[in-house]
Amino acid sequence: xxxxxxxxxxxxxxxxxxxxxxxxxxxxxxxxxxxxxxxxxxxxxxxxxxxxxxxxxxxxxxxxxxxxxxxxxxxxxxxxxxxxxxxxxxxxxxxxxxxxxxxxxxxxxxxxxxxxxxxxxxxxxxxxxxxxxxxxxxxxxxxxxxxxxxxxxxxxxxxxxxxxxxxxxxxxxxxxxxxxxxxxxxxxxxxxxxxxxxxxxxxxxxxxxxxxxxxxxxxxxxxxxxxxxxxxxxxxxxxxxxxxxxxxxxxxxxxxxxxxxxxxxxxxxxxxxxxxxxxxxxxxxxxxxxxxxxxxxxxxxxxxxx
Amino acid sequence: xxxxxxxxxxxxxxxxxxxxxxxxxxxxxxxxxxxxxxxxxxxxxxxxxxxxxxxxxxxxxxxxxxxxxxxxxxxxxxxxxxxxxxxxxxxxxxxxxxxxxxxxxxxxxxxxxxxxxxxxxxxxxxxxxxxxxxxxxxxxxxxxxxxxxxxxxxxxxxxxxxxxxxxxxxxxxxxxxxxxxxxxxxxxxxxxxxxxxxxxxxxxxxxxxxxxxxxxxxxxxxxxxxxxxxxxxxxxxxxxxxxxxxxxxxxxxxxxxxxxxxxxxxxxxxxxxxxxxxxxxxxxxxxxxxxxxxxxxxxxxxxxxxxxxxxxxxxxxxxxxxxxxxxxxxxxxxxxxxxxxxxxxxxxxxxxxxxxxxxxxxxxxxxxxxxxxxxxxxxxxxxxxxxxxxxxxxxxxxxxxxxxxxxxx
Numbered sequence: 001x002x003x004x005x006x007x008x009x010x011x012x013x014x015x016x017x018x019x020x021x022x023x024x025x026x027x028x029x030x031x032x033x034x035x036x037x038x039x040x041x042x043x044x045x046x047x048x049x050x051x052x053x054x055x056x057x058x059x060x061x062x063x064x065x066x067x068x069x070x071x072x073x074x075x076x077x078x079x080x081x082x083x084x085x086x087x088x089x090x091x092x093x094x095x096x097x098x099x100x101x102x103x104x105x106x107x108x109x110x111x112x113x114x115x116x117x118x119x120x121x122x123x124x125x126x127x128x129x130x131x132x133x134x135x136x137x138x139x140x141x142x143x144x145x146x147x148x149x150x151x152x153x154x155x156x157x158x159x160x161x162x163x164x165x166x167x168x169x170x171x172x173x174x175x176x177x178x179x180x181x182x183x184x185x186x187x188x189x190x191x192x193x194x195x196x197x198x199x200x201x202x203x204x205x206x207x208x209x210x211x212x213x214x215x216x217x218x219x220x221x222x223x224x225x226x227x228x229x230x231x232x233x234x235x236x237x238x239x240x241x242x243x244x245x246x247x248x249x250x251x252x253x254x255x256x257x258x259x260x261x262x263x264x265x266x267x268x269x270x271x272x273x274x275x276x277x278x279x280x281x282x283x284x285x286x287x288x289x290x291x292x293x294x295x296x297x298x299x300x301x302x303x304x305x306x
Numbered sequence: 307x308x309x310x311x312x313x314x315x316x317x318x319x320x321x322x323x324x325x326x327x328x329x330x331x332x333x334x335x336x337x338x339x340x341x342x343x344x345x346x347x348x349x350x351x352x353x354x355x356x357x358x359x360x361x362x363x364x365x366x367x368x369x370x371x372x373x374x375x376x377x378x379x380x381x382x383x384x385x386x387x388x389x390x391x392x393x394x395x396x397x398x399x400x401x402x403x404x405x406x407x408x409x410x411x412x413x414x415x416x417x418x419x420x421x422x423x424x425x426x427x428x429x430x431x432x433x434x435x436x437x438x439x440x441x442x443x444x445x446x447x448x449x450x451x452x453x454x455x456x457x458x459x460x461x462x463x464x465x466x467x468x469x470x471x472x473x474x475x476x477x478x479x480x481x482x483x484x485x486x487x488x489x490x491x492x493x494x495x496x497x498x499x500x501x502x503x504x505x506x507x508x509x510x511x512x513x514x515x516x517x518x519x520x521x522x523x524x525x526x527x528x529x530x531x532x533x534x535x536x537x538x539x540x541x542x543x544x545x546x547x548x549x550x551x552x553x554x555x556x557x558x559x560x561x562x563x564x565x566x567x568x569x570x571x572x573x574x575x576x577x578x579x580x581x582x583x584x585x586x587x588x589x590x591x592x593x594x595x596x597x598x599x600x601x602x603x604x605x606x607x608x609x610x611x612x613x614x615x616x617x618x619x620x621x622x623x624x625x626x627x628x629x630x631x632x633x634x635x636x637x638x639x640x641x642x643x644x645x646x647x648x649x650x651x652x653x654x655x656x657x658x659x660x661x662x663x664x665x666x667x668x669x670x671x672x673x674x675x676x677x678x679x680x681x682x683x684x685x686x687x688x689x690x691x692x693x694x695x696x697x698x699x700x701x702x703x704x705x706x707x708x709x710x711x712x713x714x715x
Contacts (some may be wrong), residue, residue, distance in 0.1 A: 060354060060355070061354075065699050065700050065703060066358045066428075066432070066455070066699055067357060067358050067359040067454070067455055067698075067699050068357050068359070069354065069355050069356045069357035069358065070354055070355045071354045072354040143577075143580075146580065146581075146584075146586075147584065150584045150585070150586050151584075151585060151586045152584065152585045152586075170523065170586075172586055173523070173571045173572055173586075252577070254572075255570075255571055255572050255714070256565055256570075256572070256573065256712070256713050256714025257714060258714075259714040263714075267710050268710075269425070270421040270422060270424075270425055271421050271531075271706055271710065272703055272706040272707050272710055273699070273703055273706075274703060274707065275355075
């Protein structure tokens with residue numbers, strides 16, 4: 001049967017299906033839901049319930065305490081209070097995450113490009129090298145940066161000799177160290193999706209643009225870049241979102257002046273035992289990130305990614 | 307009809323009549339309904355949490371020690387003597403205890419951090435549920451909080467003759483457990499100042515730490531509020547064992563000045579040790595046991611008791627509610643209060659040994675360590691140690707918040 005014939009027949013059937021077929025279709029729908037059940041259950045138990053719990057905890061009486069318990073008083077003011085009190089840390093988190101993401105793009109794009117188009121037989125090796133840091137823990141990698149950037153370390157000494165930082169200057173315990181740590185830790189999340197989308201580009205498209213007398217720059221701008229946009233958007237999200245919520249880099253590489261919102265939530269929850277404020281801050285962080293992401297994806301014109 | 311066609315047909319149909327097949331919209335609707343159905347009960351339970359306070363009446367624990375010869379202990383890492391045997395780590399004193407008492411010990415080192423551990427057991431203890439542990443080892447202020455919440459069982463002193471006889475005088479009546487009814491110190495330590503003598507002149511006081519210009523940006527303090535504030539309170543003329551909210555506020559302001567001036571580089575946990583060795587930090591607030599370890603590699607790292615005063619702390623063995631083997635736990639506590647056992651432990655752990663008589667026993671194991679002031683301080687030194695005023699949870703929370711605002715967390 002040819003495709004045209006088939007299409008015609010389907011259209012005809014769609015016009016008036018028999019009773020038996022409706023039944024058959026229902027069953028098929030049910031099978032679909034059944035197949036989704038494990039995933040749905042997982043989502044409900046590990047995402048929906050905790051989220052509801054978190055939002056609710058954010059509404060508890062801020063005057064409660066552990067020994068007296070917390071009553072549900074629908075204190076929406078909790079959310080406003082933490083926003084006002086910790087606006088500095090909120091803004092700093094998004095600022096650092098933004099800078100780190102941009103740095104990741106500038107480091108990650110050429111790297112992915114090289115792996116996808118220029119690496120030849122080294123391709124697999126380079127990919128392994130990108131992923132290799134994941135074999136050690138996040139914490140250990142961040143601690144390693146403490147050694148790399150230490151005051152008497154090679155990098156700081158070199159920069160001092162080059163007069164790029166003052167004689168009593170330092171890198172560790174500055175915003176530079178925190179952003180460097182974030183950039184390093186999340187770079188693979190930028191490289192991998194970018195590589196995936198660059199690698200998929202049909203080289204004949206680039207050849208075609210050359211045939212049409214596009215210069216190297218033009219064909220990159222008009223062909224390669226737009227085709228790799230989905231990878232770029234995915235990479236940005238995968239870098240920005242965890243970076244904004246990170247607290248390890250600030251904790252280990254920063255000082256009190258570089259605290260991010262993740263540190264605040266950690267401290268509120270574990271040390272101060274102020275559960276309503278901790279929950280409210282977490283919810284606000286999530287909401288802020290979702291809003292930023294939706295805005296960004298709309299602007300980037302890649303809604304179909306979501 | 308061929309098989310492929312069936313599949314294709316289904317797909318096309320789903321496209322044609324969205325809503326009846328498994329369209330995205332239908333899926334989302336179904337998913338949210340299912341979510342609500344499962345989520346609703348938890349929605350109800352999300353309405354507030356009950357009080358965590360327990361009393362002896364509200365939470366009674368049966369002692370199964372007579373029939374079950376087991377004991378589950380959660381302790382800090384690297385806090386018991388270790389040896390290698392056939393490539394496996396064993397604990398010699400623990401094995402001796404098992405042999406003598408016939409009690410099987412399940413020893414885990416999952417107590418990494420007071421606040422983190424509190425987070426782990428909080429829900430069970432607040433609800434009078436078993437935590438699966440018979441002994442936990444919180445630091446003074448956390449021990450105080452747990453006793454205050456009624457989460458700890460009272461010990462039977464008649465089963466602790468060695469503890470009664472050998473517990474160091476200065477540790478017998480902390481403000482939060484004046485008669486040691488609920489707690490027995492495992493190890494103690496001093497909080498003081500460590501500095502690198504290669505890089506900097508002697509740093510003798512907190513005043514020095516917070517003001518000397520040659521230390522600027524090269525000083526760390528501990529992120530633990532109680533540890534650090536003892537010294538700030540002393541600096542501003544208050545008594546850490548009995549102070550008012552105003553006095554605490556003054557001490558916090560003093561700390562804030564030092565932070566704003568850039569004098570203090572960071573507030574840390576144990577990780578100050580790495581910075582001190584690497585020279586990123588030249589002087590810091592430190593725990594005595596860590597410094598002994600560092601001195602093995604670099605004798606120029608010095609520990610001083612600050613001029614403002616000494617802070618002596620302990621990690622305390624306690625039996626939480628619904629720890630079903632209290633008598634076994636008491637046997638363990640008493641075992642470690644024999645001077646010979648205590649000395650064997652102290653020789654490996656290097657913290658302050660809370661057991662009188664252990665110093666004599668130590669001379670047989672390692673005479674050098676027996677002379678070490680950081681393991682066996684003189685009783686005068688210990689008598690001058692301050693501990694932190696016992697606080698109720700609400701005040702504690704307030705002070706923690708004030709401290710957190712200054713240290714930027």
